Amino acid sequence: MSKKPISFGKISFNIAKAPENTKNVENSPDTSTSGFGTFGRTPIQEQKEIDEITDDLESQHVQQVMGIKNFGKKAKNFNVEEMLEQARKTAQEVSKKKLEEEAAKAAAEPEETPPDEEEEDIIGPLPPPASEIGPPPVEKSKKDGEDSDDELSSSEDEEELSLEKRIPNSHEVEMLHGTKAVVALAVDPSGARLATGSVDYEVSFWDFAGMDSSMRSFRTLQPCESHPIRALQYSATGDSILVVSGSAQAKVLDRDGFEILECVKGDQYIADMARTKGHTAALNSGCWHPHTRDEFLTCAQDGTLRLWRAAAPRQHRAVIKPRQQSGLKTNPTACAFSRDGNTVAAGCFDGSIQMWDHRKNFVNTSVLLRDAHQKQTEISSIAYSYLGSYLASRSNDETLKLWDLRNFKKPLHVFDNLFSRYEQTDCCFSPDDAMVFTGESLQRNQEVGRLIFYNTKTFEKVTEIGVSKSHVIKGIWHAKLNQIFVSCGNGVVKCYYDQKRSLRGAKLCIVKTHRKKHSVEVVSSQQIITPHALPLFRQEKLRTSKKKMEKERLDPVKSHRPDLPITSGQGGRVAASGSTLSSFVIRNLGLSKRVDDDQDPREAILKYAKDAEENPFWVAPAYKKTQPKPIFQNGDEDGPSDPKKSKT
Template sequence: MQRGKISFGKIQLNINQPPDGPNADANEDGKESGSSGGGGFKKMDKQQMIRQIEDVAEDLESQHLKEVMGISGFGRKAAQVFDINEQIAKAKITRPGVEKKREVPEQEEEDVIGPLPPAAVEDSKQGCKDEATNKVEDSDDDCSSDEDSDDEQSLSKRIPYTHEVQMQHGSRAVLALAGDPSGARLVSGSIDYDMCFWDFVGMDSSMRSFRQLQPCENHPIRSLQYSVTGEMILVISGNAQAKVLDRDGFEKLECCKGDQYISDMSRTKGHVAQLTSGCWHPFNREQFLTAALDGTLRIWQGLKAKEQCQVIKTRAIGGLRTNASSCNFNRDATLIAAGCVDGSIQTWDTRKMFVNTTHCVRGAHQKGAEITSIVFSYMGQQLATRSNDETMKLWDLRKFKQPLNTWNNLYSRYDTTDCCFSPDDRLLVTGESLPKDQAEANLYFYSTKSFQEVQRIPVSNSHVVKTLWHPKLNQLFVSCGNGTIKCLYDEKRSIRGATLCVVKTHRKRQQMEMVGISQIITPHALPLFRQEKSRSSRKKMEKARMDPVKSKRPDLPITSGQGGRVASSGGTLSSYVIRNLGLSKRVDDDQDPREAILKYAKDAAENPYWIAPAYKVTQPKAIFSEKLPTDTEPSTKKPRTEADN
C-alpha cells in the first residue's frame, strides 16, 4: 500500500490563511504534496538544497523562531506537541515588531522552516479573537483605573482629617513643633520654657509625654527640628546661643556667644542677639543654620566647633543692616533663603561666596511685619512665605519677581506661625490666630495649581501656631495657643504614629505608700537605749535574709522519724541500730540507761536467755562479790618518812 509522503520545505506562517488553501489540498493527496508544498526534495537538485540550507543557517531570525516554535531539527524530534497561542505570545515579547509585520504583504513575511500543525490556523484564529477581546477589556480597565485615579486625585480626599487626637503640652502657647524623620517621636516647645518628648510606640490612649525638661532655662522655645538621621535636635530659644540635644534630651552642643562690642558681626564667634530661626542641613547631619536679630545668618559645622564656619549678612536697601526672622535650606542644599523684617526675601547660593545674593525681592511683604516662615516645596521649584501682615504668598524660583498667588485675611499674632506643603506639593497649609469675632481658629488648605481654597477645618477655640504634615505618617500635627497639640489622621490613609496610641488602653498605676523613718542620733546613750547605726541597703538585706521571720523562710524538711512518726530525738546511727535491730520495742534516748536495763532484771533472773543457761550445769548457783566487814578495814595510811627511803 502506497502512502502519501510529507516533504519539508519553506512554509510561510500565514495565520489568517484559511485551512482549505492549496497546501491543504496538497496534503490530502500524497503524490501532489511534493509539487504544491512549495518545492520538495524530489524536484530540488543538490545545489539548491545546499543553498537553502546555508540561507537557513545564516538567518538568525529564523533560528530564533525555530527555538520559539519548539523545533530543534528535522526528523522525528521536530514533531513536538506545543501550544500555538503560547508560542505566538512569546514571539510578541521577544520580537516587538511582530504586530507591525501583520500589515506587510505575504511575500515580505519571514519564512519558517518546519511543518505546521493542522490545527494551527484554527488556534491562531481563536487566539486573534481572544487578543481582540483582551484589548477591549484592557481598554475598559484603563478607563476605569483613570476614573479611580481622578477620584483619588481630588484634593479634599487627600487631607487626613477624619479622626482627631489631642495631646496636652501645658497651659501656654506651643511655639515649636518637630517630628522625627522616621515618625516614631515628636517634640514640642512652648513659651513657658518647657520641652516635651512624645513617643508614639510607648504612649497609650492617655497621650502623655514621657519626658519634660527646660533646655534653655528661662528662655521660650522658638523653634525645634530633628536632624536628617533623627539622632539630634536643634533647639532655637530666646537667647543668643543655640543648643543641640540628642534623641533623649541630653545636651550635646551649645553654640558660643559672640562679642557684642564688636561692630563687624563677621569677626565674632557667634550671635550677639536673640535667635529667631534655625534649621538643619538636608543631608549633612552635623551642619545647621541659625538666624538672629544681629543681622546675620551663621552656618555651624560639627558638634565640637567653638565658632561658626560661615557668616551671611542680610542687607536692606542702601546696604543697611536688617534682621532675618526666618531661614531655610532648599531640598538639595544649593540655596539658603531668608525672610527679613523689612519684608524682603533674600537667597544665597551655597556653591558660591555669600557676598552677594542670588535672588533678592524687595517689598515681598509689608515692611516691619516679620516673615514668620519660609518653606521650599519638596520638588524645589516653589517657595511659600507666611507673614504677620495677614498674607501668605507662593513664589516660583524660575520667575521670582512676582508671586504666583497671594492669600489674604490670614490673621497671625505669633512670630512663629508657619506654613507647609503637602507631601505631593499639591496643597499648601497654614493656620490662623483666633480673631475676635470668631469662635474657633481654622486650618486652611489651598491648591498650589488653581490657588483655590480646598478645605477649611476648625481646629480649636484658640490660636493655631505651628502646622506639621508628616510625609511618612500622613498625619497633621497642629499646635495651639492654649497648650494643646492636635493630631489629625485618616484611618485608611495614615499609618503608625497616633494610630498606635488610640488602640492602647490606659492602665492606672498602683499607689505605693511610703512612710518616712526619722532617726535620732545619740552617741553617748546607754547601751539599753542606743539605736543601731544606719547601714547600707545591701547589709540590711543580708541581715534580713539571715532572719527566718523577716525572710519568711519555709519550714525545713523532716530528717528523723519512723513509720510516719517523728522521733523526739536521735538521728544518729547508733539510735537507728538500737531502734530497729537490737530491740523490738522503742527505746527513748533521753531516759537513764541504768534504769532501762534494771527494769528487765526480774525477767532475766526468771527466764535467763543469754549467759545463765551456759553455766547451769557447772555452776548452778551464781556467786557474786560481797563487801568486806567494817572491822577488817585497814587503818589510816601511815605517812612516809625519810627512813623508808
Template sequence: MNRPKISFGKINLNLNKAQPSSTNQTENDQPASIQGGFKKIGKDEMQRNIENVTDDLESQHLKDVMGISGFGRKAKTFDINAEIERARKSAPAKPDASDDKSQEGNNDDDDGTIGPLPPTDSTKQKPNSDGEEDDDDSEDEDDNLENKIPDTHEVQMQHGTKAVLALAGDPSGGRVVSGSIDYDMCFWDFAGMDSSMRSFRTIQPCENYPIRALHYSVTGDMILVVSGNSQAKILDRDGFEKMECVKGDQYITDMTKTKGHTAQLTAGCWHPFTREEFLTSSMDATLRIWNNFRSKEQKIVIKTRAQGGLKTIPSSCTYNRDATLIAAGCVDGSIQTWDTRKMFVNTTHCARNAHQKGSEISSIVFSYLGHQIATRSCDETMKLWDLRSLKTCLHAWEGLFSRYDTTDCCFSPDDRMLVTGESLPKGQNEANLHFFDTQTFQSVKTIPVTTSHIIKTLWHPKLNQIFVGCGNGVVKCYYDERRSFRGAKLCVVKTYRKKKHTEMIGVTQIITPHALPMFRQEKSKSSRKKLEKDRLDPVKSKRPDLPITSGQGGRVASSGGTLSSYVIRNLGLSKRVDDDQDPREAILKYAKDAAENPYWVAPAYNKTQPKPIFSEEPDAKKPKTE
C-alpha cells in the same frame, strides 16, 4: 596469563538507502509493523523524529520539576517595524466604545500573536468587570484633594498652659518634640505612650528663654534648639546637651569678625543630608552656618541687606531639599536666597517687596520638588512663589490673621496642598486650619481646631499625620485610619494602668532602750521590710488554698487527705465523719433510730416477711476434755 577479550559487533545504521516499497504504499495498505517487518525512513525524517522526541522529553521533565501542566501557546515572531507603522496609522483615529469592543474581538481572534505590542489606543488595557468600580473610586479619590487630608480622627496632647511655639518630628516618625513660651520642652514617644497621651520627659534646656524653634537632624539622633537666647543648643535624642554655640562679641561692628551671634535668635534648621551642619538666623542681621564638631566658631557668616545696603533682620531661614539654596525671609518684607555652591556675597534670588515692610516673614518653606516657595507673614497673608520667576508671586491668600511671629505653613507630602493656621480673631469662637490647592489656589478644606490660636503646623510625610500647636498649650494630632501609619495610632489602643500608691504615715518614735518589754515601742520598719513581712502572712498576702496532698499543711490534712472525704464534707452529703473512727461502730450508732423509724428497706417487707432473727454470738470455746 592471556585471556581472550570479549568484543561486541559493530551496529551500523544505513540511513542512505530507502526502501522502494515504502514509496508505493497507499492509504489502504497496512503499516509495516503489522505486516511483520520494519519500515525504512529517510535521514531527514529520522532526524526530525529524534528532535521531536527530545523536545517532548525535555518539556515533560521541566513540567514535572516545576509542577505545571503546560506552557501555553508559543509566541509568534513579528516584524517590529511593521507593527510601529501600523500603530502610526491607527493613532490619529480615536475609536468609539463599539470600535474598541470590535478591536478587542479581533485581538482575541488573533491566536498566533502573543506578547507586548506597541502602545496604541486599541491596545490600552481596560479594567475587568470586577474591578471597574474600584478603579473608578480610586480615580475619584485621587482627583479629590479633600479625601487626602488625614482628619478622620483626632488626638489631644497637653503640653502645658502656655502657647506652643515650636514643633518637630523625628524623620522616622517615632517621636515628636514641642517647645513652649513657658521655657519647657516636651518629648512625646508614640511607642511608649498610652491613651492618656502624656510626655515621657519635660526639660528646660535654655533656662528662662522661650523655645522659638526645634528641628531634628537628618538621622534623628540630635535636636537643634533655638531659643530667645543668642546661643543655639544641640541636644541628643533623650534631651541631654551635646553642644552649645559660642556667643559673639557685642562690641565688634563687623559681624563677620565675631565667632557667634550677638543678638537674639529667630530661627534655625539642620542641613538636609549632612548631620553635622546646621543654620541659624539672628537679630544681628546675619545667618550663620555651624559645624557640630566646631562649637567655638561658626563656619560661614551670611549678611542680609535691605534695599539701600543697610542691615535687615532675618526672621526665618531654611534649606531647600538638595541643600543647593539657602532662603531667608526678612523683616523688611524681602525674600533672599544664596547658592551654597558659590560665594555668599551676593544673593541668587531676591524679592524686595514680597510682603509688607515692617511685618516679619514668620515662615519660609521649600516644596518637596524644590521649584516653589511658600511664605507666611504677619501682614495676614500667605504667598506662593516660583523660583524661576520670583518677581511676582503665583498667588496670595489674604485674611489669615497671625498674632505670633512663629506662625508657619507647610506643604503636603505630594506638594498639591498648602496648610497654615490662623490666630483667633476678635468676634470668632474657633481658630481654623486652612488647606489650599497649590494648582487652582482654591480652598480645599477648613478645619476648626481650638478656641485659641494656631501657631505651628507639621504634616509628617512618613506618618501622614498633621500636628498642630495651639496657643493654649495643646498639641493636636489629626490622622486617618486608612491612610496614616503608626504614630498616634499606636497610642490610642493602649490603656493606662494605674499605679498603686503607698501611704506614708509619719509617727514620732521615742527610743527607750532600758524600758521593760511590755512598754517597749516597736521600731519603725521601712516599707520594703513591711511588705516582705506581709508577704509571709497568708491572710494579708491572700495566699490561695494549697493543693490536696497527703502530707501536712493541706486544706484536708486535719481529717484525711483523700479526695472523697473532701468532696463529702464540701458538698454536705453527710455529717462530719472522722476518718480514724471504726466504720462498724459508726453504722451501729443509727441502729436504734432505724428500728424505730424505718424508711428504706423495712417498710417494703413489713407485711410479707417475719420478724428477723439475728444469730447469737457463739459460746465461748469449751475446754478440751481428756
C-alpha cells in the same frame, strides 16, 4: 583532456578556462569571488554562501583533528521577527473575517440572537482600528473588578473632592503641653517622637511607642533657663534636636533631652558681625541641613545668619549678612534650606526674601526679591516644596504667598485675610505638593482657630479644620506617618490622622490603656513542706494567688489598714495614747475635759473666779509678797477724771 580544478573547500579556481569565460565563472555557484582569478572590484557575496563556506571549513578541521565529521544534525535557524509579523497578519485576517461574519449575521437575523450571549475571547493581538474594518465591533461585557477608562478619567470636581479626601483628618488626638502658647514643634524623620516648645521656657518630649491613651509626655525640661523657645527641629538622622531660644546661643540636645553642645556667644561690643564667633542678640529661627548630618543654620536679631558645625561649636563656619536696598543691615526673621541643600533662604524684616548658593561664598545673593511682603513685618515662615520648584512664604501682613522659583519676580498667587499674631506662624506643603496649608490666629469676633488648605494648581480653598478655641501657630504634615500635627495658643497640641491611610504615630497610643502597676512582693524565706505535721505547726499551702490576696487583705499589717475611727472617749487619739509628753501636758492642763461650746465664754471664766481667788495656783503665789493692792474706780463718778486730782 581538461585539468581538474584546484579547490579549497568551496573555493575553486579553474586553470583550463580562458579569461573571457570569467563572467561565467563568477556566476557559477561553485566559484568564489574572494580574489582568486579576478582583479579590481570584488563583487559582494551573499551572506548565505559565506556562512556555508565557514561551516564547511569548520567541519573539515574537526574531521582532521577528532576523526568525526560533525556532532549530529545542525540546529535550524529561525527568524523570530518574520514569524511574529506573519502571525500578526494571520490573526488580523482571521479576526477581520470573523467580525465581518458576525456583523452580517447580526444584520440578517437580529431577532434570533440571544441577548445574554457573550463573545468568545479572541486569541492573538488586538484587531486593527475600526476605520480599517468597517462596522464597529460589539462591546464585550465588563467583568466584575475590571476598571474602564471612563472610571479612571475624572473631572475637575472629582479631583477637588479627592484632594479633600487625601487630608488625614478623620480622627484626632489631643496632647496638653501646658497653659502657654506652643510656638515650636518638631517630629523626627522616623515619626517615633514629637518635641514641643513653648513660651513658658519648657520643651516636652513625646514618645508614641511608649505613651498610652493618657497622652502624657515622658520628659519636660527647661534647656535654656528663662528664655522662651523659638524653634525646634530634629536632624536628618533623628539622633539630635536643635533648640533655638530667645537667648543668643543655640543648643543641640540628644533624643532624650540631654545637652550635646551649646553655641558660643559673640562679643557684643564689636561692630563687624563677621569678626565675632557667634550671635550677639536673641535668636529668631534655625534649621538643620537636609543632608549634612552635623550642620545647622541660625538667624538672629543681630542681622546675621550663621552656619555651624556640631563638631566645632566654639566658632561659626560661615556668616551671612543680608542687606536692605539702602545697604544697611536687616534682621532675618525666618531661614530655611532648600530640599537639595544647595540654597540658603532667609525672609527679612524689610519684606525681602534673599537666597544664597551654599556651594559658593555668601557675599552676593543668588536670588533676591525686595518686595516679597510688606515692609516692617516679620516673615514668619519659608517652606520649599518637596519637588523643589515652589516656595511658600507666610508673613504677619496677613498673607500667604506661593512662588515659582523658575520665575521669581511675581507670586503665583496671594492668599490674604490670614491673620497672624505670632512670629512663628508657619506654612507647609502636603507630601505630594498638591496643597499648601497654614494656621490662622483668632481675631476679635472669631471663636475657633482654623487650619486652612489651598490647592497649589487652582489656588482654591480645599477645606479648613477647626482646631481649637485659640490661635493655630504651627503645623507639620509628616510624610511617613501621613499625620498632621498642629500646635495652638492655649498649650494644646493636636494630631490628625486617618484610620486607614495613616501609619503608627498617634495610632499606637490610642489602643493602649493606662494600667496601674501591681507590686509583687517576693518572699525570700524557703517554704518547708511538712505533710504529716501537727495542725498547730502546719503551714497553709495556698493554691492560687487570689486566695493569698484575700487572706492578706484581712491582715491589718500586710494590707496597711489605716487606723479605725474613735467611737468612745474624749480628747482624740492623743489623750488615748497617754504615753507621749504632749498627752501628759494636755491632761495636766485640764484640756482633756469636755468643753461645752454652747455656754457663754465670760460665764465659763467667771465660774472659776472664786476658786482662783481663794486657791490661787499660777500667778498670785509668785507675786504674793510684792503685789500692790488694786484700787478700782467707783461707779458713781461720771465723766472724765480730773488730771490735777492727786492720785492716792
